[in-house]
C-alpha cells in the first residue's frame with residue numbers, strides 16, 4: 001500500500017472560530033471529493049467517506065483492513081437526508097428518533113436503491129445514525145452528503161476515543177484527522193433493528209435497553225447477545241474486536257486476580273489488571289488501570305478503550321479484568337470487554 005500524507009486539523013475548544021470554520025470546510029470538501037477523513041463523534045472517532053460514492057466507501061474498507069462482509073453506519077445531520085436512504089420509516093422509528101436523535105442510537109431500516117452495496121455489505125437493510133457531537137454535526141452539514149463511517153481504528157483494535165488513537169492506527173493510510181478532543185460516551189452507538197416485527201438490539205451501546213424500552217416496550221435483545229454460540233445478526237459482532245495485543249481474561253472474583261497475577265509474573269510475563277479506583281492500589285502488577293470508580297459506569301465506558309490501549313503502550317502480555325455490573329451502559333461495557341477477551345471469563 002502506498003503511504004499517504006495524513007493531515008491533522010485541530011478544532012479543539014481552544015481554537016479560534018475562524019480557523020475552526022476553515023478547517024471543517026476543508027475536511028468537508030475532501031469528503032465530497034471522495035477522500036476519507038476521521039472525525040470525532042460523541043461515541044468514538046469515525047472514519048468518514050461519502051456514503052453514496054462507492055469508491056470512497058471501498059477506500060474506508062481498505063484503510064481499516066475491514067472485512068467487506070461487515071456493513072457500515074451512514075451518518076446524517078438532517079432528518080430529511082433519511083428519506084433517500086430508506087424505503088420505509090416505521091412508527092416506532094419516528095418515536096425513537098424523536099427521543100434519541102441526535103445521539104448514540106443507530107437504527108436499521110430497509111435500504112433504498114440509492115445506497116451502494118459496499119455500504120450494506122449486500123444486505124437489504126441500512127444502518128443510519130445522527131450523531132450529536134457538534135464537530136460531527138458541523139462537518140456533516142458542510143459536506144452535505146450522507147457519510148458512511150465505521151470506528152476509525154485498524155480492524156480488530158479498540159475503537160479510538162482520541163485523535164491520537166486514530167493517528168496511531170491510521171496515519172499514512174487516510175487523508176486526514178479532525179482533532180476535536182476526547183469523545184464523551186467512549187463506546188459505540190447502540191445498533192437497533194427496527195425493520196422487523198419487534199425492535200431488536202444487535203449491539204448494546206450509548207443508548208441503553210432501559211431507555212429504548214421507555215419508547216418501545218417490546219424491544220428485545222438479539223439472541224446472540226444472550227445465548228452463547230448463536231450467530232449474531234449484526235455482522236460486525238462476530239469478529240474478535242476491540243482487542244488489546246495482550247491476552248485478556250475476565251475474572252468474576254477480584255480475590256482470584258492476585259494469585260493469577262502472581263503465577264503469570266513468575267512465568268516471566270508482563271501482567272496488567274483492569275479494575276476501578278476503589279481497588280487499584282491492592283494489585284501488584286506491571287500495569288494497573290483504574291477504569292473509573294465503582295458504580296460510575298458512564299466513566300467506565302468513557303475510559304475503557306483508552307485503558308485497553310494503555311496495556312499495549314506498557315507492553316503487557318497478560319491482562320486480567322474485573323467484571324462490571326450489566327445495568328444501563330454497563331451492558332455495553334461488558335459486551336465490549338467479553339469481545340476483547342474472546343469470551344474468556346473465569347467464573
Ligand code: TXA
Nearest residue numbers: 043046071072125126127150151188189234235236237
Ligand atoms: O458509535 C458508532 O456507531 C461509531 C461512530 C463512528 O458512529 N461507528 C461504529 O461503526 O461503531 P462500526 O462500523 O465500527 O460498527 C457498525 C456496526 C457493526 O457491528 C455492523 O456489523 C453493524 O453496525 N451494522 C451496520 N449495518 C448493519 C446492517 N444493515 N445490519 C446489521 N448490522 C449492521
Ligand code: MG
Nearest residue numbers: 150151152159
Ligand atoms: Mg468498529
